[in-house]
Amino acid sequence: MHHHNHYYGQTHILARHCGLDDEFPPRLRGYLQHGWNVGCGWNPVHEFFDGAWRYVWSDAPRRRGHSLGRRNYHVIGAPWLYLMDLEPELGAVPEEKREGTLWFLFHGWEGGKIQGDHARLIDEIRETEPGPVTFSLYYTEYDRPEVRGFYERAGFEVISFGRRGWNYEGTDRRFLYKQLAAFRRHKRVAANRLSTAVFYGIAAGCEPAVYGDPMVMEGENPLFGGVARVARLWPEMHGKNIDLATARDIADQELGRAWLASPAELRMLFDWNERD
Amino acid sequence: MTDNGSISVEVVRGEMQPWTDWSGGRAPAGGPVLTALLADLLPSSSRALVVGPHGSDVVDAVAARSAHTTVLVRSVSDAEALRAATPSAGVTIVAGSLDGFVDRLGEGDAFDLVLAADGVDRVMSTDSSQQDWQRRATALARTAAAGAVVLVAVWNDFALTELFDRRPAHQRHGDDEWWPLHDDPSRPTSPAQVRAALAGLGLDVSTLYSVIDVAGEAHTLIEADAAAGTRPGHPAARLAVRAVDAAAADAPLLAPLAESVDAAARAGQLGAVTPGWLAVCGPVAARTVYARSAAPSSVLTANLHDGRWQLTDRTGDNRGSGDLIAVAGTAEVPDTESVERLLLRAAAAEDVPEFRRIAGRLGDWARKHAAADSLGVVRLDDTGVDGDTFASGVLAWRTAVDSSAVELLSAAWHRFHDRLVGGHHRHPWPPWMTEQDLVRTWLGMSGEEPTTGVLAQGRQLADQVAAVADVRRTDAGQDLRTSIADADAAKTRAAELAGHVFGLERTLKFRDQQLKVRENRLRALRTELRNIKGSRAAQVAEVIRKVAVIRDPKRVARAVKRRLPGR
Numbered sequence: 049m050h051h052h053n054h055y056y057g058q059t060h061i062l063a064r065h066c067g068l069d070d071e072f073p074p075r076l077r078g079y080l081q082h083g084w085n086v087g088c089g090w091n092p093v094h095e096f097f098d099g100a101w102r103y104v105w106s107d108a109p110r111r112r113g114h115s116l117g118r119r120n121y122h123v124i125g126a127p128w129l130y131l132m133d134l135e136p137e138l139g140a141v142p143e144e145k146r147e148g149t150l151w152f153l154f155h156g157w158e159g160g161k162i163q164g165d166h167a168r169l170i171d172e173i174r175e176t177e178p179g180p181v182t183f184s185l186y187y188t189e190y191d192r193p194e195v196r197g198f199y200e201r202a203g204f205e206v207i208s209f210g211r212r213g214w215n216y217e218g219t220d221r222r223f224l225y226k227q228l229a230a231f232r233r234h235k236r237v238a239a240n241r242l243s244t245a246v247f248y249g250i251a252a253g254c255e256p257a258v259y260g261d262p263m264v265m266e267g268e269n270p271l272f273g274g275v276a277r278v279a280r281l282w283p284e285m286h287g288k289n290i291d292l293a294t295a296r297d298i299a300d301q302e303l304g305r306a307w308l309a310s311p312a313e314l315r316m317l318f319d320w321n322e323r324d
Numbered sequence: 325m326t327d328n329g330s331i332s333v334e335v336v337r338g339e340m341q342p343w344t345d346w347s348g349g350r351a352p353a354g355g356p357v358l359t360a361l362l363a364d365l366l367p368s369s370s371r372a373l374v375v376g377p378h379g380s381d382v383v384d385a386v387a388a389r390s391a392h393t394t395v396l397v398r399s400v401s402d403a404e405a406l407r408a409a410t411p412s413a414g415v416t417i418v419a420g421s422l423d424g425f426v427d428r429l430g431e432g433d434a435f436d437l438v439l440a441a442d443g444v445d446r447v448m449s450t451d452s453s454q455q456d457w458q459r460r461a462t463a464l465a466r467t468a469a470a471g472a473v474v475l476v477a478v479w480n481d482f483a484l485t486e487l488f489d490r491r492p493a494h495q496r497h498g499d500d501e502w503w504p505l506h507d508d509p510s511r512p513t514s515p516a517q518v519r520a521a522l523a524g525l526g527l528d529v530s531t532l533y534s535v536i537d538v539a540g541e542a543h544t545l546i547e548a549d550a551a552a553g554t555r556p557g558h559p560a561a562r563l564a565v566r567a568v569d570a571a572a573a574d575a576p577l578l579a580p581l582a583e584s585v586d587a588a589a590r591a592g593q594l595g596a597v598t599p600g601w602l603a604v605c606g607p608v609a610a611r612t613v614y615a616r617s618a619a620p621s622s623v624l625t626a627n628l629h630d631g632r633w634q635l636t637d638r639t640g641d642n643r644g645s646g647d648l649i650a651v652a653g654t655a656e657v658p659d660t661e662s663v664e665r666l667l668l669r670a671a672a673a674e675d676v677p678e679f680r681r682i683a684g685r686l687g688d689w690a691r692k693h694a695a696a697d698s699l700g701v702v703r704l705d706d707t708g709v710d711g712d713t714f715a716s717g718v719l720a721w722r723t724a725v726d727s728s729a730v731e732l733l734s735a736a737w738h739r740f741h742d743r744l745v746g747g748h749h750r751h752p753w754p755p756w757m758t759e760q761d762l763v764r765t766w767l768g769m770s771g772e773e774p775t776t777g778v779l780a781q782g783r784q785l786a787d788q789v790a791a792v793a794d795v796r797r798t799d800a801g802q803d804l805r806t807s808i809a810d811a812d813a814a815k816t817r818a819a820e821l822a823g824h825v826f827g828l829e830r831t832l833k834f835r836d837q838q839l840k841v842r843e844n845r846l847r848a849l850r851t852e853l854r855n856i857k858g859s860r861a862a863q864v865a866e867v868i869r870k871v872a873v874i875r876d877p878k879r880v881a882r883a884v885k886r887r888l889p890g891r
Contacts, residue, residue, distance in 0.1 A: 050827075051834040075831065077756070077824075097827045099820025101754045110674060122752050123676060215837045306677040312768060316761040317754065 050095075055082040055212040057221030058127040065130045066311045066320060070221070077319040078120075080127075081105050082212075084244040084302055086278055088113035089121075103317075106304035122317060125304035128248050131224055133308075139229025143253075148180035149173075149236040150254070151204070152245040153195075154263050155186030164263025166198040169240060172260050173204075176288050180205070182234065184227075184245070187211050228252060242278050242285050250299035258286045333403040336428050338421025338449040341400040345377035345446050349498045351540035352402075353442035353477065354379025357614045358542040360623040361533075362386065362439075365607055366473070369437035373467050375422060376442035377402060377540075380409035386439055387415050394418060394435070396425050398449045422447035423455065426463045434469035441602060442540065443477040445505050454503050458510035458521070465525040473606035474527050477535060481506050482513045483599040484585060485571050490578045490804055514596050515548045522603055531609040534598035536567035539574070543567040544615040545602060550628060551595035556586035557661030559626070559633050559718045562706055563615050564594055566719075569795040571599055579805035580747070618719040618792070619650035626718070631659050635718060647788045651700060651720035657708055658715055664704040664740065671744065674752035680769045687733065687770030689714045694729035701789055702736035705743065721792065723785065730772045734782025737766045739789060748809045755817065759783075 053059045053076050062080075063073035078101030081089040089102060089109035096102070102121045104110055110121040151173060173181060183204040189195045190208035199206045209226045213219025220226075227248065231237065237249025240260040250256050262275045279286055284294050300306070315321050346352060353376070362385045372390035374383055377397055383406065387393040394416045397403050403419035410417070418425060422444070440447070444460040455463075461476070468474050480486070489496050493506065512521040519529045533545040544567035546560055554560035565582045572581055588594045613626035617637050626633045637652035663686060670679040686704075693699035706717030723732075741759050744751055753762055760779055767774045774782075802810075856862050874880055 050830070077754070095830075097830065098823025100823060100827050107675070120754070121674065122754065123674070215834045215841065217838050217841050309676075310768060313765050316757050316765060319754070319756045321761075 050079055051213075051215050052082055053080040054216050054219045056223045057219060058082055058224070060221045061127040061131045061134070061224065062314060062318070064134060066315050066318075068320060074318075074320050076103070077101060078103055081109065084247055085109070086273065086281065088116055088118060104304075106302050106307065108302070123304055123307040124314065124317070125308040128224060128251060129303055129305055129308055131228060132251060135225065135228060138225060139232040141233050146233055146235040146253075148182060148234050149177045149238050149257075150182050150184060150230055150234040150249060151177070152184050152237070152239040152243065153189060154239065154241040154243065154265070155189055163265075164261045166195065169260045170198060170202045173238075174202070176257070176259065177236070177238070179235065182207060182230065184209065184230070241275060242282055246285070247299045247302050250295050251303055255292055256285070256290050256295050257288045258290070259288050333400070333407050333417040333419050335400070336418055336420030337424030338398065338451045339400050339419040340398045340449045343399040344402050345397065345399055345500070346402050346405065349539065352377035352379045353540060353542070354382045355541035356621055356623050357545060357616060358382060358441055359385045360625065361545060361609070361614050364610055365604065366437065367607060369435075369473065371435045372437035372439070373435040375438065375440040375464060375467070376444065376447050378439070378442060380406060382439070382441060383410050383415060386437065387412055390414070390437060392416070396420065396422065396447070398447060421449040421452045422460065422463050423452050426466050429467065434472070435467055436469050436472045438464065438468045438472055438474045438476075440464055440476040441542075443479050443600065445479060446500060450502055456508050456510045457512075461521065461525055465527060468527070475602060475604050476522070476527075477600050477602045478512055478518050479600040480513055480598060481511065482597060484568060484581050484588065484597045485575060485599050488572070488578045488581055488584065490576045515552075515601060518601050518603055522605065527603070527605040529603045529605055530607060531604040533602040533604070533609070534595045535600040535602050536564065536571050536598050537600065538570045542614075543570050545613065546595070546598075547609065547612045548595035548601060550612045551598065552592050554589050554594060555661065556589045557665035558589070558659055559657055559708065560613065561586060561589040561594065562662060563613065563718060564589070564598070566795070567615065568598075573795045574798050574800050576800045577803035579803050617650065617652070618721055619652060622650070622652065624718065628659060633657050633659055633718070647724050647785075648701065648721040648792055649724055650792075651722055655716070655720070657718055658710045660709045662705055662717070663707045663709060663714055664743070666709065667704065667740065668744065668749055671751040672749060676752060683766055683769035684771060685712070686714065687772060690729045690733050690770070694732070699729060699732060701785070702732050703789060703793060704736050704740050719793065721789070727785070730767070730774060730778050731781050731785065733767060733770055733772060734763060734774055734778050735785035735789060737763045737770075738782045738786035740766070742786065742790070748806065748813070755820070
């Protein structure tokens with residue numbers, strides 16, 4: 049229902065999983081978590097209306113939301129995992145052919161830009177990464193030549209997967225498809241903050257790393273504890289060489305692998321079945 | 325004085341007329357459960373005394389083992405009715421008050437068996453001086469010879485059925501409350517107090533049963549220590565929940581009793597909150613549980629040994645009518661909690677993966693037993709966890725016609741739905757998921773893809789199960805908590821539907837903005853198109869197009885011909 053549900057084409061993926069039109073997906077009766085976070089699944093000031101269901105990726109946001117007086121949660125697992133199931137071959141290369149690092153800069157959003165020492169970060173990446181680096185920028189940074197230029201001049205391949213859209217317009221519904229294909233040809237995923245992309249990368253078989261200046265975002269709301277809380281909760285997920293088995297366990301938890309639901313189940317949950 | 329000369333009952337001081345303890349809110353002590361206990365327990369005696377209102381079945385059971393039996397009731401008409409029902413010469417019926425009876429007892433008149441299974445609350449008359457429980461019990465003890473076998477019931481003011489009765493105390497009892505029987509400091513109100521009070525009268529309790537009766541007729545007896553030892557959802561607690569529900573079927577309640585029974589069981593206090601106790605002084609009872617069975621008028625007995633209950637159904641055969649047949653005989657069930665409790669816990673924790681795991685295992689279990697032709701009606705509230713699998717519970721039915729595993733599972737999930745939603749239990753599924761949606765979901769988790777027919781059949785079977793297994797509340801209606809919860813749920817639903825409308829309006833606003841974006845884009849494209857058409861390059865292109873047409877004479881001729889008048 050809320051236009052955020054269309055971000056990154058997530059509702060489109062779920063519609064496809066349910067055997068429905070994924071170009072014009074049906075209205076989802078509630079809110080769909082669109083990114084990993086350490087809060088209730090949404091930003092601290094997100095609008096909710098009575099009776100809307102909150103579909104989250106994993107159980108932790110549900111628990112945190114409950115503590116905030118919010119109810120009507122249902123954990124369904126991340127659409128990313130459904131996409132991986134729908135596209136088992138997309139972008140896949142033999143394991144020995146995977147190379148390089150897909151590096152994600154903590155990104156701003158339409159309402160806030162990031163600030164930090166990009167030059168220093170580039171130096172650290174060069175020191176750390178053993179292979180070629182593909183640098184992924186969200187379009188908010190990609191469209192800022194002063195940011196993108198840093199990384200292009202550093203010799204990195206700089207890419208952007210597209211826009212998540214706004215009011216259903218401009219949504220690149222292949223956003224996550226492109227990201228999945230990119231992960232499947234890279235050996236590592238890295239970022240300067242533990243973030244959605246790191247978990248996606250781990251799920252797609254990449255070795256993770258989280259290091260470098262985490263940077264700051266204008267207007268960043270510290271209500272949920274910010275970077276420091278993330279570091280306290282997942283110390284094992286920070287560093288340049290992270291234990292892969294541990295990372296996979298945590299990624300499975302955070303993406304809600306155990307919670308994935310069948311198409312029939314989701315159709316009923318989302319009120320997507322035709323009623324007499 | 326009333327003329328009692330023509331009746332064949334003896335009369336002692338304090339007889340009541342007109343009066344009856346046979347009708348009204350509470351029947352005389354009796355029924356198959358009590359008589360089954362007596363059949364197991366009573367030794368042969370020479371002189372037996374039955375004090376208070378008891379059914380003729382109880383009198384017969386005592387008389388069958390006694391050379392002579394005396395029955396004391398306070399009502400003359402009750403005595404006459406009992407006399408008519410029990411014509412045996414070995415039975416003497418006495419009408420009068422216990423204090424009058426005791427006053428008349430001489431040396432050597434004491435009894436070697438004394439039974440007061442109705443307790444000592446209905447043994448005094450309006451002509452008796454006000455006597456508290458301690459004095460009534462003392463009078464009873466005076467009737468027993470040294471070493472006599474004594475069975476006496478004590479009713480419990482701390483019973484859940486009392487605590488959750490929404491009527492004021494003075495409205496809960498009948499016309500026999502000519503003085504407040506229950507506001508009595510001398511009345512014992514715990515198993516320990518019962519033991520101590522009777523010990524103080526020289527009666528050592530050898531076995532104490534927690535009694536749950538339905539309007540005076542014993543429904544379930546659970547040895548008090550076993551009741552204290554059971555835990556929520558375990559077989560003894562399941563039987564207690566069923567019995568307490570039956571006991572309170574006519575009572576207006578503050579809240580459902582099942583939750584409180586389980587809470588008491590969790591605290592190890594179930595034995596303390598039953599409607600009463602039956603103290604056995606003398607013999608040690610051989611069985612831990614006596615309860616009404618699945619079949620009408622039959623009795624289930626049970627003993628706990630090494631973590632498993634050995635069950636025996638006294639009917640000895642399969643009985644029933646209609647679509648469901650009660651399964652009798654012997655069985656063994658683990659002393660574990662029910663699968664329903666596991667599911668409710670997972671649902672309350674909104675732990676769908678755990679719920680799915682349990683449902684999956686349940687499906688495996690049902691199919692395995694169906695393949696072995698050993699699957700009966702599945703009630704999740706009476707299906708126990710047995711290691712990695714499950715075990716049917718203490719009460720069993722089978723369908724009169726063969727039912728497949730998916731049909732039985734469908735019925736089980738329908739019943740679970742009724743109890744989950746009807747009980748206002750927390751769960752993670754949204755309100756627009758109908759009963760059919762939920763059952764379909766859960767059956768899917770159990771590895772079944774139900775057809776519409778299977779769902780309908782499951783619903784029908786679940787209704788049949790409810791008809792035989794559940795207590796139907798009478799005029800007392802719904803309990804207060806459920807009524808309030810229903811009202812609150814309706815308010816929440818209304819608020820959520822209003823929110824839904826708000827959300828749809830928000831969606832329209834987003835879509836309006838989307839349309840605006842597209843409209844602006846269309847307008848920009850149109851302007852751009854006009855500008856392109858008005859540009860010199862476009863004009864040149866138009867000339868070129870027309871020249872290209874002129875270069876084709878036949879096409880020009882056709883065009884001219886079309887425009888000629890008369891065409």
